Amino acid sequence: MNAVITGANRGIGRAMVEAFAEKGYGIWACARKKNDEFEADMSGLAEKFSVEVEPVYFDMSDEAQIKDGAKHILSAKRSIDVLINNAGVAHGGSFVSVSQDKLREIFQMNVFSQVLLTQLLVRAMIRQKSGCVINMCSAGGLDPQPGCLSYGASKATMIYITKVEAREFAPFNIRVNALAPGLIDTEMGHYKNDVEIQKTLNRMCIKHMGSVKDVADAALYIAGAEFMTGHILTLDGGHVIGG
Ligand SMILES: NC(=O)c1ccc[n+]([C@@H]2O[C@H](COP(=O)([O-])OP(=O)(O)OC[C@H]3O[C@@H](n4cnc5c(N)ncnc54)[C@H](OP(=O)(O)O)[C@@H]3O)[C@@H](O)[C@H]2O)c1
Numbered sequence: 001m002n003a004v005i006t007g008a009n010r011g012i013g014r015a016m017v018e019a020f021a022e023k024g025y026g027i028w029a030c031a032r033k034k035n036d037e038f039e040a041d042m043s044g045l046a047e048k049f050s051v052e053v054e055p056v057y058f059d060m061s062d063e064a065q066i067k068d069g070a071k072h073i074l075s076a077k078r079s080i081d082v083l084i085n086n087a088g089v090a091h092g093g094s095f096v097s098v099s100q101d102k103l104r105e106i107f108q109m110n111v112f113s114q115v116l117l118t119q120l121l122v123r124a125m126i127r128q129k130s131g132c133v134i135n136m137c138s139a140g141g142l143d144p145q146p147g148c149l150s151y152g153a154s155k156a157t158m159i160y161i162t163k164v165e166a167r168e169f170a171p172f173n174i175r176v177n178a179l180a181p182g183l184i185d186t187e188m189g190h191y192k193n194d195v196e197i198q199k200t201l202n203r204m205c206i207k208h209m210g211s212v213k214d215v216a217d218a219a220l221y222i223a224g225a226e227f228m229t230g231h232i233l234t235l236d237g238g239h240v241i242g243g
Contacts, residue, residue, distance in 0.1 A: 182236025205238025
Protein backbone atom coordinates (compact mmCIF):
# COMPACT_ATOMS: atom_id res chain seq x y z
CA MET A 1 0.00 0.00 0.00
CA ASN A 2 1.25 3.50 -0.83
CA ALA A 3 0.21 6.99 0.27
CA VAL A 4 0.85 10.48 -1.11
CA ILE A 5 0.95 13.08 1.67
CA THR A 6 1.36 16.81 1.03
CA GLY A 7 2.77 19.25 3.58
CA ALA A 8 4.86 16.33 4.85
CA ASN A 9 7.72 18.36 6.31
CA ARG A 10 6.02 19.63 9.46
CA GLY A 11 2.88 19.78 11.57
CA ILE A 12 0.05 17.38 10.83
CA GLY A 13 1.57 16.15 7.54
CA ARG A 14 4.81 15.05 9.24
CA ALA A 15 2.77 13.11 11.85
CA MET A 16 0.79 11.46 9.06
CA VAL A 17 3.97 10.30 7.31
CA GLU A 18 5.10 8.68 10.56
CA ALA A 19 1.71 7.07 11.29
CA PHE A 20 1.29 5.64 7.77
CA ALA A 21 4.92 4.46 7.60
CA GLU A 22 4.45 2.66 10.91
CA LYS A 23 1.50 0.79 9.36
CA GLY A 24 3.72 -0.32 6.46
CA TYR A 25 2.69 2.18 3.77
CA GLY A 26 5.24 3.30 1.19
CA ILE A 27 5.08 7.09 1.12
CA TRP A 28 5.60 9.94 -1.29
CA ALA A 29 6.30 12.71 1.20
CA CYS A 30 5.56 15.98 -0.61
CA ALA A 31 7.14 19.23 0.50
CA ARG A 32 7.58 22.64 -1.04
CA LYS A 33 11.39 22.82 -1.24
CA LYS A 34 14.35 20.44 -1.17
CA ASN A 35 15.80 20.42 2.30
CA ASP A 36 18.57 18.27 3.82
CA GLU A 37 17.01 18.13 7.26
CA PHE A 38 13.71 16.90 5.78
CA GLU A 39 15.53 14.30 3.65
CA ALA A 40 17.36 12.99 6.74
CA ASP A 41 14.11 12.90 8.72
CA MET A 42 12.33 10.95 5.97
CA SER A 43 15.20 8.45 5.59
CA GLY A 44 15.13 7.97 9.37
CA LEU A 45 11.43 7.04 9.19
CA ALA A 46 12.05 4.76 6.19
CA GLU A 47 14.75 2.91 8.09
CA LYS A 48 12.79 2.75 11.36
CA PHE A 49 9.71 1.20 9.76
CA SER A 50 11.41 -0.62 6.83
CA VAL A 51 9.31 1.14 4.18
CA GLU A 52 10.02 3.46 1.27
CA VAL A 53 9.60 7.15 2.09
CA GLU A 54 10.42 9.22 -0.97
CA PRO A 55 10.56 13.03 -0.74
CA VAL A 56 8.88 14.77 -3.68
CA TYR A 57 9.21 18.53 -4.06
CA PHE A 58 6.70 20.93 -5.54
CA ASP A 59 5.23 24.28 -4.59
CA MET A 60 1.48 23.90 -4.33
CA SER A 61 0.94 27.48 -5.44
CA ASP A 62 2.56 26.72 -8.81
CA GLU A 63 0.47 24.73 -11.29
CA ALA A 64 3.46 23.64 -13.40
CA GLN A 65 5.30 22.34 -10.34
CA ILE A 66 2.22 20.38 -9.18
CA LYS A 67 2.00 18.77 -12.64
CA ASP A 68 5.70 17.83 -12.53
CA GLY A 69 5.34 16.41 -9.01
CA ALA A 70 2.33 14.32 -10.02
CA LYS A 71 4.12 13.13 -13.16
CA HIS A 72 7.04 11.98 -11.03
CA ILE A 73 4.74 10.08 -8.65
CA LEU A 74 2.80 8.46 -11.51
CA SER A 75 6.02 7.45 -13.28
CA ALA A 76 6.85 5.08 -10.42
CA LYS A 77 3.95 2.88 -11.63
CA ARG A 78 3.17 1.79 -8.08
CA SER A 79 -0.37 1.80 -6.72
CA ILE A 80 -1.56 5.04 -5.14
CA ASP A 81 -3.85 3.79 -2.39
CA VAL A 82 -4.23 6.94 -0.31
CA LEU A 83 -3.91 10.63 -1.23
CA ILE A 84 -3.91 13.09 1.66
CA ASN A 85 -4.38 16.70 0.54
CA ASN A 86 -2.93 18.14 3.72
CA ALA A 87 -0.79 21.18 2.84
CA GLY A 88 -2.64 24.40 3.56
CA VAL A 89 -2.29 28.01 4.65
CA ALA A 90 -4.14 30.06 7.23
CA HIS A 91 -5.29 33.64 6.86
CA GLY A 92 -7.38 35.99 8.98
CA GLY A 93 -8.72 39.49 8.49
CA SER A 94 -11.98 41.37 8.65
CA PHE A 95 -14.28 40.97 5.65
CA VAL A 96 -13.74 44.50 4.35
CA SER A 97 -9.95 44.29 4.67
CA VAL A 98 -9.33 41.12 2.63
CA SER A 99 -7.98 42.02 -0.80
CA GLN A 100 -8.95 40.18 -3.96
CA ASP A 101 -5.31 39.15 -4.38
CA LYS A 102 -5.20 37.59 -0.92
CA LEU A 103 -8.50 35.80 -1.48
CA ARG A 104 -7.17 34.41 -4.76
CA GLU A 105 -3.90 33.35 -3.09
CA ILE A 106 -5.70 31.45 -0.30
CA PHE A 107 -8.10 29.77 -2.71
CA GLN A 108 -5.21 28.95 -5.06
CA MET A 109 -3.46 27.07 -2.26
CA ASN A 110 -6.33 25.62 -0.21
CA VAL A 111 -8.71 24.79 -3.07
CA PHE A 112 -7.41 24.95 -6.65
CA SER A 113 -4.10 23.19 -5.98
CA GLN A 114 -5.88 20.43 -4.02
CA VAL A 115 -8.33 19.90 -6.89
CA LEU A 116 -5.54 19.82 -9.48
CA LEU A 117 -3.42 17.31 -7.58
CA THR A 118 -6.46 15.07 -7.07
CA GLN A 119 -7.43 15.31 -10.76
CA LEU A 120 -3.92 14.23 -11.74
CA LEU A 121 -3.45 11.39 -9.24
CA VAL A 122 -6.97 9.99 -9.23
CA ARG A 123 -6.31 8.73 -12.75
CA ALA A 124 -4.10 6.03 -11.25
CA MET A 125 -6.81 5.18 -8.72
CA ILE A 126 -9.42 4.96 -11.50
CA ARG A 127 -7.14 2.59 -13.42
CA GLN A 128 -6.53 0.40 -10.39
CA LYS A 129 -10.23 0.64 -9.39
CA SER A 130 -9.48 1.48 -5.78
CA GLY A 131 -8.28 4.36 -3.68
CA CYS A 132 -8.95 6.71 -0.82
CA VAL A 133 -8.67 10.50 -0.84
CA ILE A 134 -8.58 12.48 2.39
CA ASN A 135 -9.03 16.27 2.19
CA MET A 136 -7.85 18.34 5.12
CA CYS A 137 -10.70 20.71 5.80
CA SER A 138 -11.34 22.49 9.09
CA ALA A 139 -13.93 23.02 11.79
CA GLY A 140 -13.64 26.62 10.57
CA GLY A 141 -15.30 25.54 7.31
CA LEU A 142 -18.35 24.36 9.28
CA ASP A 143 -18.65 27.18 11.82
CA PRO A 144 -18.34 30.60 10.18
CA GLN A 145 -16.59 33.10 12.42
CA PRO A 146 -15.87 36.82 11.92
CA GLY A 147 -12.41 37.40 10.48
CA CYS A 148 -12.28 34.02 8.73
CA LEU A 149 -13.51 34.90 5.23
CA SER A 150 -10.68 33.52 3.10
CA TYR A 151 -9.59 30.52 5.18
CA GLY A 152 -13.08 29.51 6.33
CA ALA A 153 -14.59 29.85 2.85
CA SER A 154 -11.73 27.87 1.29
CA LYS A 155 -12.26 25.01 3.77
CA ALA A 156 -16.07 25.14 3.35
CA THR A 157 -15.47 24.85 -0.40
CA MET A 158 -13.28 21.78 0.17
CA ILE A 159 -16.11 20.22 2.20
CA TYR A 160 -18.43 20.63 -0.80
CA ILE A 161 -15.74 19.36 -3.17
CA THR A 162 -15.19 16.30 -0.96
CA LYS A 163 -18.85 15.37 -1.34
CA VAL A 164 -18.81 15.87 -5.12
CA GLU A 165 -15.63 13.79 -5.44
CA ALA A 166 -17.18 11.04 -3.28
CA ARG A 167 -20.15 10.78 -5.63
CA GLU A 168 -18.14 10.98 -8.87
CA PHE A 169 -15.45 8.51 -7.81
CA ALA A 170 -17.63 5.92 -6.04
CA PRO A 171 -18.20 3.90 -9.26
CA PHE A 172 -14.42 3.35 -9.38
CA ASN A 173 -14.28 2.11 -5.78
CA ILE A 174 -12.56 5.31 -4.67
CA ARG A 175 -13.65 6.76 -1.34
CA VAL A 176 -13.29 10.46 -0.55
CA ASN A 177 -13.62 11.86 2.96
CA ALA A 178 -12.53 14.96 4.81
CA LEU A 179 -11.03 15.63 8.18
CA ALA A 180 -12.22 18.80 9.87
CA PRO A 181 -9.92 19.45 12.82
CA GLY A 182 -10.42 22.17 15.35
CA LEU A 183 -7.43 23.68 17.15
CA ILE A 184 -4.39 21.46 16.68
CA ASP A 185 -1.04 22.15 18.29
CA THR A 186 1.05 23.14 15.26
CA GLU A 187 2.42 26.39 13.90
CA MET A 188 -0.94 26.96 12.21
CA GLY A 189 -2.79 26.17 15.45
CA HIS A 190 -0.92 29.09 17.00
CA TYR A 191 -1.69 31.42 14.08
CA LYS A 192 -4.31 33.26 16.16
CA ASN A 193 -3.28 35.38 19.16
CA ASP A 194 -3.69 34.03 22.70
CA VAL A 195 -7.00 35.82 23.27
CA GLU A 196 -8.51 34.31 20.11
CA ILE A 197 -7.15 30.88 21.00
CA GLN A 198 -8.74 31.13 24.45
CA LYS A 199 -12.09 32.12 22.87
CA THR A 200 -11.93 29.01 20.71
CA LEU A 201 -10.99 26.82 23.70
CA ASN A 202 -14.02 28.25 25.55
CA ARG A 203 -16.28 26.96 22.76
CA MET A 204 -14.86 23.43 23.09
CA CYS A 205 -15.93 20.63 25.48
CA ILE A 206 -12.31 19.44 25.76
CA LYS A 207 -10.39 22.50 26.84
CA HIS A 208 -7.06 21.93 25.14
CA MET A 209 -5.60 21.78 21.64
CA GLY A 210 -5.55 18.46 19.82
CA SER A 211 -2.25 16.83 18.92
CA VAL A 212 -0.89 16.02 15.47
CA LYS A 213 -1.12 12.33 16.46
CA ASP A 214 -4.88 12.73 17.09
CA VAL A 215 -5.27 13.86 13.46
CA ALA A 216 -2.88 11.27 12.00
CA ASP A 217 -4.73 8.47 13.83
CA ALA A 218 -8.03 9.72 12.40
CA ALA A 219 -6.54 9.69 8.88
CA LEU A 220 -5.43 6.09 9.41
CA TYR A 221 -8.94 5.23 10.55
CA ILE A 222 -10.43 6.77 7.38
CA ALA A 223 -7.91 4.93 5.20
CA GLY A 224 -9.22 1.63 6.60
CA ALA A 225 -12.93 2.53 6.85
CA GLU A 226 -14.18 0.69 3.75
CA PHE A 227 -17.83 1.75 4.12
CA MET A 228 -17.14 5.44 4.69
CA THR A 229 -17.31 7.98 1.88
CA GLY A 230 -18.46 11.58 1.50
CA HIS A 231 -18.02 11.99 5.25
CA ILE A 232 -16.64 15.01 7.09
CA LEU A 233 -15.00 13.74 10.26
CA THR A 234 -14.74 16.53 12.82
CA LEU A 235 -11.96 16.30 15.35
CA ASP A 236 -12.41 19.40 17.36
CA GLY A 237 -12.67 18.60 21.08
CA GLY A 238 -16.44 18.96 20.90
CA HIS A 239 -16.48 22.47 19.41
CA VAL A 240 -19.97 23.90 19.99
CA ILE A 241 -21.09 25.54 16.74
CA GLY A 242 -22.24 29.10 17.35
CA GLY A 243 -21.17 28.72 21.01
N1 LIG B 1 -3.43 23.26 13.06
C1 LIG B 1 -4.73 23.48 13.10
O1 LIG B 1 -5.26 23.98 14.12
C2 LIG B 1 -5.61 23.08 11.93
C3 LIG B 1 -7.00 23.10 12.14
C4 LIG B 1 -7.83 22.75 11.08
C5 LIG B 1 -7.30 22.38 9.86
N2 LIG B 1 -5.96 22.37 9.69
C6 LIG B 1 -5.47 21.99 8.35
O2 LIG B 1 -4.54 20.93 8.44
C7 LIG B 1 -3.57 21.04 7.39
C8 LIG B 1 -2.16 21.00 8.00
O3 LIG B 1 -2.06 22.05 8.94
P1 LIG B 1 -0.86 22.19 9.99
O4 LIG B 1 -1.47 22.61 11.26
O5 LIG B 1 0.03 21.00 9.94
O6 LIG B 1 -0.15 23.47 9.36
P2 LIG B 1 1.38 23.93 9.36
O7 LIG B 1 2.08 23.38 10.55
O8 LIG B 1 1.32 25.40 9.15
O9 LIG B 1 1.95 23.19 8.05
C9 LIG B 1 1.46 23.56 6.78
C10 LIG B 1 2.09 22.66 5.75
O10 LIG B 1 1.61 23.06 4.47
C11 LIG B 1 2.75 23.28 3.63
N3 LIG B 1 2.53 24.31 2.61
C12 LIG B 1 2.03 25.55 2.78
N4 LIG B 1 2.08 26.23 1.62
C13 LIG B 1 2.65 25.40 0.69
C14 LIG B 1 2.96 25.51 -0.68
N5 LIG B 1 2.73 26.63 -1.38
N6 LIG B 1 3.51 24.42 -1.31
C15 LIG B 1 3.75 23.28 -0.62
N7 LIG B 1 3.48 23.11 0.68
C16 LIG B 1 2.93 24.16 1.33
C17 LIG B 1 3.83 23.77 4.59
O11 LIG B 1 5.09 23.71 3.96
P3 LIG B 1 6.27 24.81 4.32
O12 LIG B 1 6.95 24.29 5.55
O13 LIG B 1 7.11 24.82 3.12
O14 LIG B 1 5.55 26.12 4.56
C18 LIG B 1 3.62 22.79 5.73
O15 LIG B 1 4.20 21.55 5.43
C19 LIG B 1 -3.87 22.37 6.66
O16 LIG B 1 -4.61 22.11 5.49
C20 LIG B 1 -4.72 23.13 7.66
O17 LIG B 1 -5.58 24.06 7.05
C21 LIG B 1 -5.09 22.71 10.69
